[in-house]
Amino acid sequence: MVSKDILKGITGVFQPGTLTAIMGASGAGKTTMLNAIAGESAGGFIEGEILVNGAEVGVDTMRRISAFVFQDDQLMASMTVREAIQMSADLRLPKGMTKEEKAERVKHVIEILHLEKCSNTRIGSPTAKGGISGGERKRCAIGMELITNPSILFLDEPTTGLDTFMAFSVVDTLRQLAAAGRTVVATIHQPSSDTFHCFDNLLVLANGEIMYQGKAAEMVDYFGELGLRCPPYVNPADHLFMNVLNDVEMEEDGDKAGLLARTTRLLEHYNGSAQVDSMLKSTTKAVEFNVNDLELRPGILSQMSTLYARSMKNVVRNPMIARAKLAQALVLGSIVALIYHDLGRYQIDIQARTGALFFFAMNMVMNAFSMLSAFAQEKIVFEREQALGMYSVMSYFIPKVFSELPHNIIFPTVQACIVYWSLKLKNDAATFGLFLVVHLLNTNAGNGLGIFIASIFSDLRITLIAAPPLILPLMIFSGFFINTNSIPPYFNWIKYISPMKYAFEAYALLEFRLTGDQVLKQLGADGDLKIYQNILCLIALWLGTHIFAFFALRRLVSRRFASGSAASNPVRLTCAQRKESNEDGESQRARCQRQR
Template sequence: MMLAGAQIVDSGSVAYRHNNGESVVPPLPTLPAPAQAPGPSSIAPVQMQGLARVPTKEAVDIQFSNITCTVKLGINKGYKQILHGVSGRLRPRQLIAIMGPSGAGKSTLLDVLSGYRTTGVGGAVFINGRGRNMKRFKRMSCYIQQDDRLQGLLTVGENMMVAADLKLPTKLDRYEKGEVIEDILTNLGLYEHMNTRASQLSGGQRKRLSIALELINNPLIMFLDEPTTGLDSSSCSQVVQLCRSLAHQGRTIVCTVHQPSASLFALFDHVYVLAAGRCLYQGTTRNLVPYLDQAGIPCPIYHNPADYIIELASGEYGEDKLTLLTTKAENGRALEWFEHPDSIPSMEGLRKQYPLSLLKEEDSHNGDEETSQSNQRSVLIKRGFMKAKRDSTMTHLRLMVNVVVGIMLGALFINAGNEGSRVLENYNLLFAILMHHMMSPMMLTILTFPSEMSVLSKEHFNRWYSLGSYYISITIVDLPVSIVSCFIFSVIVYTMSSQPLDIVRFLMFFAISLYTVLVAQSVGLMIGAVFNVVNGTFLGPTLSVPMMMFAGFGVTLRDLPSYLYWGSYVSYLRYGLEGFIGAIYGLERPILDCNQALYCHYRYPRQFLEEVAMSPDMFWWDVLALTVAVVVFRTAAFVLLKFKLSAMR
């Protein structure tokens, strides 16, 4: 029997079908304030009519058994067990809340159930009575993480169209995809923000857009990590009402929630409470109060049951209460507090209901609907160019920096290229150009790519595209920007410093410049893929120092000790500097003018080449070496990126 004053109004409702077969969710009732609340709730419920596209497949029943998770604390710091053999059942057409205090293991359990975390995990997860096939499971599920990982430079409509192009079958035309997008955005209250950039949305709108993007391919299972964090009470209510409506249309939706208000708690159909990696309760929200009453730990009058169970889980009433509740809940195995527990099908019954022949048919059908690699690359390249056009850092600032630095270097070394008395100054200019081509692209990539990693990990995990398609697209998109910015810089510096006006020499100079930029970007990509911004900004310049040491500037190649000479072969700056020297002073360049001094020691280019111990005939070998460096570093960056995505899980 429920305690008076601690009663919670049942918010459950089930979907029904009209005679035409269309699934409809009844309008949500207005929820009165719980009797124990000190005052009436100020949150007005949002009327959700439900999406037109209801799931076409049967809802999914998820069962997990004896789930453990152990994480490594660090080098020589041992391991910590987060989950201690928890079990549970996630019924279809339910909005399920995983609750618990900070550190209870809510997000870890969600990571394990969604398949996002696989390292250090034990136990078993069953889908409709059978062991989970991860490939099939990912096709029917999505994971929306706590931070809203969106493409901020794209509008709501553009984000949705990109998602539709990547996730819907290519046989659908633009108008059919538009209908899907319009239906989702209208129901989520985002249609009037179609032309608003994602970076300009409010917190609640960003959260709803994150959900909208995953609804494109109509998933049967949705996992949301702390969807109400950082939102005001009205936005929280809207998001939870939305999830509730989606669940009652035939989806299984699981959310982690830290400490909901009484009215918000009442919107959930089912709750799973964790404390220190163990289950204290699982069942309907309306059964929580009688459960605590039967356990001998009744919820006080005028107390929010959600707050009270969190207080219990935090150990505020003693560790013995935790042990008592864990035992009573059988660490998640007890199902008696579910709604109609006697009608819950067994594992054997689920296997009969979903035979293997049906799964085989679904797999073949889903395989036909998956978009091809070429379509993925096409969509990602199109998205990349849209972002590049609007990106003030990677595009606009990058072009501006190349213009400004080009003018500064050109003014500092004006007319140094043709004067015999200023050959050493010109040599310094060539090395300064190399420093610019090395540091600017590398540091820019190190600073910006880690922020892109969060979006990549979400989209890649939710099967928007393959990692190979993404990597090829960012390489292609960045190439025109690199070529244009490098060409502008080269024209400014080359002409202002009065280098020889020969188209062949200029093209050689430009080719070496571009190759150096591409190698530096590849190095930055390697560092940015593995390290965060703080560590990357330290590591990037640190690794650049040996590259400069072995380039042949300051210490000529002939003066390098024999035990360090190997460094000149791995320094791409050596090949860049040697290529510059070949372009400017090679090709049998004639004697230089000597107008600014009585004696010009290096007016004969051959004499200067002998002094710096560089051959003028090595240009094509330098180009080949830089080409190899680009391929090796780009491949290494891809491997490291793949490793980092795996390590994150």
């Protein structure tokens, strides 16, 4: 296996009460460095130390005293800004806090992030109209993390996808948060001049090493003394990317060796300078910091209640999904009714009757495919929130399943009523009741199967490719295409895990018992299983598919990166107990403007 060093012996300091920008060319290691420090690395091997107030801390401790805002905002589109932040408060704040105290905290966060105007607006999605703007969306994501009152705030590319003004607005907000005593660290890619001057400190990475760390305002003079002067009226960030980290003339001349040699010289100059020692000596050691104690968070029942309420709101606020499922039930039911209506009870009608019953058993496949595509989208939000430690897998999974039940009961019932009486199946209320029970269990087993398949793969495209080979064998060996007693031994096991097999067999027993023994024999449904035994098998598969789906979700989120042993090159990080700022937003902006 080929290994690659991304970060190479870096030593840095992030001061409390300051906003530090991590900048560098693409591939320099900015995000890797931020993830490594914040404990969000998803792979690789890290050696080093993370020191907070001079003491080494592990990943768990770092996550308790910090918050992390990812580059891509994965938020539930149907929620309002206030509801999203309130949900974060309900899931993450100590269970001893009253509802009023949590609501006051939410109100305070909304105010300091200037989200009052859009607090009751639905978040929406980047591709849909009617939601909040990109800048508001980013500040909402920050607010969900800020609700825990963290001492350290990490952000990965917080200005991605924003226009110049929105980018400045977000960074200006971060500047105010840092001024209140927090340690704020953000990776950023080529900010505007106004945005750049809002940063207190700057850390420049090149080839996985630090090329500069110090005051952002002193960066131009530092590189100017090394022969790389910034032209007048040029954005310092543009100068850094165009003339320091890269060089247009060298690129045009194809002088890659010269550019590499210059980069090496700048890295060696920084590492050999007295700036590193003075930086470490200037570290401010804080006496205490805020700890987000996970043991004080609400219990699993409170988490389930909060997430169930969110799931039901999501169902109610997405009427198009309900309409689509209703249309699917009506259309498919009507098609079956029109094709197979008014079936007789002669020998010639047996094929049509069994075909109609199998078509009805196939509803499991329809539900599985519709569920896996829908859940694959929601799973992205789940993975993000779970990675941030907002709730456990069980707290999410059980409310999710129960919130899907109304749709999975109402619409299949409508479909069954259309088909059963149109086909003139047995005109008996008890038989119809058993038919409906089988149909509901089969449909909900498909729901669990869809969640299970969607949870196995992280990419929706792979999920859609892998789903047919996983589902089609369940259909083939259900008893319609081949007699279940004639299945080859090496495939025989598949029929025992096929909900369609038990549903189709139960339908056949309900329809052909007493009068159609020969038909049951042809279908292989004349075995030892009775109707109620098929129903019990469907219940077992309904529970089984959901249990497998649960463990697949757990497996998906359990692949966490374990850091390696400590080495001699520490990554130093300091944080301070946050202090309330006496400055309002206007004075903060004024100070930011003065520093320009």
